[in-house]
Amino acid sequence: MQANRFAGAAIVCSIAIGLLSACGTRHLSRDISPDGVPAEVVFPAKERAILKEGTFPNPNSLRQVAAGVTKDQLYHLLGRPHFREGYAGVREWDYLFHFRRDGEVTTCQYKVIFDQHYLARSFYWQPQDCADLLREPVAPAPPPSAPSAVAPRRYSLSADALFAFGRADRGDLQSSGRAEIARIAAELRDAKDLRKVRVTGHTDTIGSEQANQALSQRRAQTVRALLIDEGVPARLISAEGRGESEPVIGSCDASAERTALIACLQPNRRVEIVAEVEQ
Known part of the structure; x- marks a missing residue:
């Protein structure tokens, strides 16, 4: 009877997380506060990624990620996390992203940390200057018009x-x-x-x-x-x-x-x- 109960829980977990690999894992970042701010941000080693090749994200989807999004919304925008992180009870998701710019590919790690209600609250890049890759191209300023006489x-x-x-x-x-x-x-x-x-x-x-x-x-x-x-x-x-x-x-x-x-x-x-x- 007890075995059946555990088997049922496992089925529910697997349905809830879809393609996610587990129903929870230990947190790498340390001392995550109830409002979703860690005392220390720790990124997993790249070689530990489940999706080892990473992905080329849609920059417009990444720009829509902001404080307050749910895990389901984050999954819809970015896909499943790329490391051994599940759904229920998990306070951080990690991604391995690639960006192509000027004929070169830059690889970045992206971390989302959730608050106690599992809403995304803080976001981190490694290296930090990867955040600059999301900036919209700035159109050149029009030439100054001739001053009125x-x-x-x-x-x-x-x-x-x-x-x-x-x-x-x-x-x-x-x-x-x-x-x-x-x-x-x-x-x-x-x-x-x-x-x-x-x-x-x-x-x-x-x-x-x-x-x-x-x-x-x-x-x-x-x-x-x-x-x-x-x-x-x-x-x-x-x-x-x-x-x-x-x-x-x-x-x-x-x-x-x-x-x-x-x-x-x-x-x-x-x-x-x-x-x-x-x-």
């Missing part, structure tokens, strides 16, 4: 046409100046690819350098705000004041009466808009 659009607005003398705020804008800014904004909105817009304020030399710097900055900021109001994206626009540091007219007769001096220095009082637009 970017040309600046320049606008120079007379500060006297924009603001009352010595003023810089929105309420100080003259109607003609507001209309000119609206026209420029319309051109920038219609541009194919507007990259950035720089607004720069300039003054003459009348008054202190510090006051002129502040005046030029306020004028640039006011023009920037108007461009935004007209629909030009705020993230593209910067505003900067350069005071009296970049004059158009180098000098005027300082002894001239104030009205004449103001008139002479008029070209220096300006707001410049430079826009970078793809052509």
Whole structure:
């Protein structure tokens, strides 16, 4: 009776493992943790392989092997293990694989270690650089496209046409100046690819350098705000004041009466808009 029981168990084992050679074998790797990580990975000697010639695996099938696959799924992807390893109670499977590349054959050993529930959890190659054989070929990068031509659009607005003398705020804008800014904004909105817009304020030399710097900055900021109001994206626009540091007219007769001096220095009082637009 007992002999019949053992015979029945052997039949069940052989059905369960199909072509696998045994219902369990000792583990070569040492101290495999419940989550499927060994303290030391040990590969069997190649000459101990049951399938001594090994196989040429399908690389796409190998790439599908990942943590969580079952033994049945692994068997379907890679076939039976190539060493004396069974099915039930076994925590590691070993394979002997060959890869053909550039006219040469490379032989590698591949190990899968299972967790306590017999799901694949960790994977090892010998030599380790065999893992590189599974990397997908990288297509050559396309040649860099020619950079788009970017040309600046320049606008120079007379500060006297924009603001009352010595003023810089929105309420100080003259109607003609507001209309000119609206026209420029319309051109920038219609541009194919507007990259950035720089607004720069300039003054003459009348008054202190510090006051002129502040005046030029306020004028640039006011023009920037108007461009935004007209629909030009705020993230593209910067505003900067350069005071009296970049004059158009180098000098005027300082002894001239104030009205004449103001008139002479008029070209220096300006707001410049430079826009970078793809052509």
